[in-house]
Amino acid sequence: MAWQWFHRLGSPKWFYEKTEKWLPWLGLIALLLLVTGSIWGLGFGPSEAKQGNSARIIYIHVPAAILSMAGYYVMAIAGAIGLIWRMKLSFMVMKAAAPIGAILTFLALFTGAVWGKPTWGAWWVWDGRITSMVVLFLLYLGIVALQEAYQNQDTADKISSVLALVGMVNIPIIYKSVDWWYTLHQPATLKLTQKSSIDPSMAYPLIMMILAFYLFYAWVLLRRTRMEILRREQRTSWVQDLVARG
Amino acid sequence: MNLVFQFSDLHSFLWMNGHGPYVWGCYAMTFLGLAFLALEPRLQRKRFIRQQKALAQRKPAARGER
Amino acid sequence: MTQAESLSLRRALLAGLRRELVIAFRHKGDLANPLIFFLMVVVFIPLGISEEPAMLARIAPGVLWVIALLATLLSLDGLFRSDFDDGSLEQLVLSPQPLGYLVLTKVLVHWLVTGVPLTLLAPVLGVMLQLPVEGYLVLVLSLLVGTGSLSLIGSIGAALTVGLRKGGLLLSLVIMPFYVPVLIFGSGAVKNAIQGFAVGAELAVLVAMLLGWLMLAPFAIAGALKISVRA
Numbered sequence: 108m109a110w111q112w113f114h115r116l117g118s119p120k121w122f123y124e125k126t127e128k129w130l131p132w133l134g135l136i137a138l139l140l141l142v143t144g145s146i147w148g149l150g151f152g153p154s155e156a157k158q159g160n161s162a163r164i165i166y167i168h169v170p171a172a173i174l175s176m177a178g179y180y181v182m183a184i185a186g187a188i189g190l191i192w193r194m195k196l197s198f199m200v201m202k203a204a205a206p207i208g209a210i211l212t213f214l215a216l217f218t219g220a221v222w223g224k225p226t227w228g229a230w231w232v233w234d235g236r237i238t239s240m241v242v243l244f245l246l247y248l249g250i251v252a253l254q255e256a257y258q259n260q261d262t263a264d265k266i267s268s269v270l271a272l273v274g275m276v277n278i279p280i281i282y283k284s285v286d287w288w289y290t291l292h293q294p295a296t297l298k299l300t301q302k303s304s305i306d307p308s309m310a311y312p313l314i315m316m317i318l319a320f321y322l323f324y325a326w327v328l329l330r331r332t333r334m335e336i337l338r339r340e341q342r343t344s345w346v347q348d349l350v351a352r353g
Numbered sequence: 354m355n356l357v358f359q360f361s362d363l364h365s366f367l368w369m370n371g372h373g374p375y376v377w378g379c380y381a382m383t384f385l386g387l388a389f390l391a392l393e394p395r396l397q398r399k400r401f402i403r404q405q406k407a408l409a410q411r412k413p414a415a416r417g418e419r
Numbered sequence: 420m421t422q423a424e425s426l427s428l429r430r431a432l433l434a435g436l437r438r439e440l441v442i443a444f445r446h447k448g449d450l451a452n453p454l455i456f457f458l459m460v461v462v463f464i465p466l467g468i469s470e471e472p473a474m475l476a477r478i479a480p481g482v483l484w485v486i487a488l489l490a491t492l493l494s495l496d497g498l499f500r501s502d503f504d505d506g507s508l509e510q511l512v513l514s515p516q517p518l519g520y521l522v523l524t525k526v527l528v529h530w531l532v533t534g535v536p537l538t539l540l541a542p543v544l545g546v547m548l549q550l551p552v553e554g555y556l557v558l559v560l561s562l563l564v565g566t567g568s569l570s571l572i573g574s575i576g577a578a579l580t581v582g583l584r585k586g587g588l589l590l591s592l593v594i595m596p597f598y599v600p601v602l603i604f605g606s607g608a609v610k611n612a613i614q615g616f617a618v619g620a621e622l623a624v625l626v627a628m629l630l631g632w633l634m635l636a637p638f639a640i641a642g643a644l645k646i647s648v649r650a
Contacts, residue, residue, distance in 0.1 A: 141387070145380065150366065151356045160369035164377050168382045207390060214386045219378040225372050242596045249593040256583050265646045266579055270593060273575060273639050277597055284600035289605065323387065330394040337401055350405040
């Protein structure tokens, strides 16, 4: 029984039809949570004594950073499933996930940098987290570039999956190395990257925003995957029917 | 847990003790990024349907099928 | 593996090693390119940044490591390409021996003709960049081990891009993030040695990374080559 379900999951058409109905609801919930969390954080969250109101950036910086990392694993695992089980749909998910992750990483970098200006006086500081995030951004760009470079879709899928897997194995090592490198320059002082223990009234909106970002990510990923399905299956009759219906 | 609006008026909400441009700048950029992610599939779909319809008109006999 | 199989694997590896060395030394000019690049960019440093000895001494460890890394990158594009073009790569992929082992001969030779010469040249260039005396031994040790990792990682990139005509720049983009840990610990070891700290930990990490890549790279390279050849 489970095998049957797994096989069906590999069918793009089945996936497309099954996600049709509840996808808009997922999007709605995500958007609601995003708006609520943002307003909560912007207007009602505490302004930290040390950092002042710029701490409100945390409600978008942290979720973006978390999702950019998680998104890489989603992408890599989708690639692995595609390679191991020859599941075309999995490759489509991977292809859809790459740009989303890149954009989220960019947002994390942007908000992190802008947050740095009022806090530490500089637009850019090479601290451990930002440096690691730049490398993650480059990892994403590598995947996207590799996908674009290959004309043959099948080859592009498989080659970028191999790269994504190598990346997945290496991300902990890269992060640890950058962390070690950074602590070389900051010997004893617990630096500004050290998060003070979170005030509960800050934790709630933050958790809501993290959840919101997760749901938003899932929603966008599914929509992009569906679009990829349409593109790849455009010669089939069910897609042509869909097109005819507008 | 008490929810207290942290600012006295709209002006201070926007200005945030000098941190306003940074905070609002970040939220604006994030909004743009997320909006792009949210809207792009819809645009792609419309373009796709338009393309497919144009193709179908040009060569109706070439429609493949499963 | 049966005795017969292990015998034929050994023969295949030795034959591959001999072949790669012969090919590498056929174009001796190509061997010099990474070294000339190394020298050229070292000249750029005082020209572009500052010739002041104190400044050079501070940046020498990192600069030497970065340029060695870049020189390695440049030499990687051709690793599989000529074999891909004339069909011998396909033969390699189809041979009965495990592809992972076979490609390691290519990587080994690449390291021997690129990484090792760069390592040997580095102290000379270190003098030109006012590298403090305490740094030389660790420079050589860290580069010797580190360039091994660089060759392995780079070969993965070469395998991923061999099917592309203009794969060169994309190769660099794709693997540079993986060079980051090697660079950090390599240059970090040299910097620590100069400041008088112990460097055992950094060198140990470099060795660990080399071993890690020795285990992972064959799978990635073989996988990528199989995909590219069937394309």
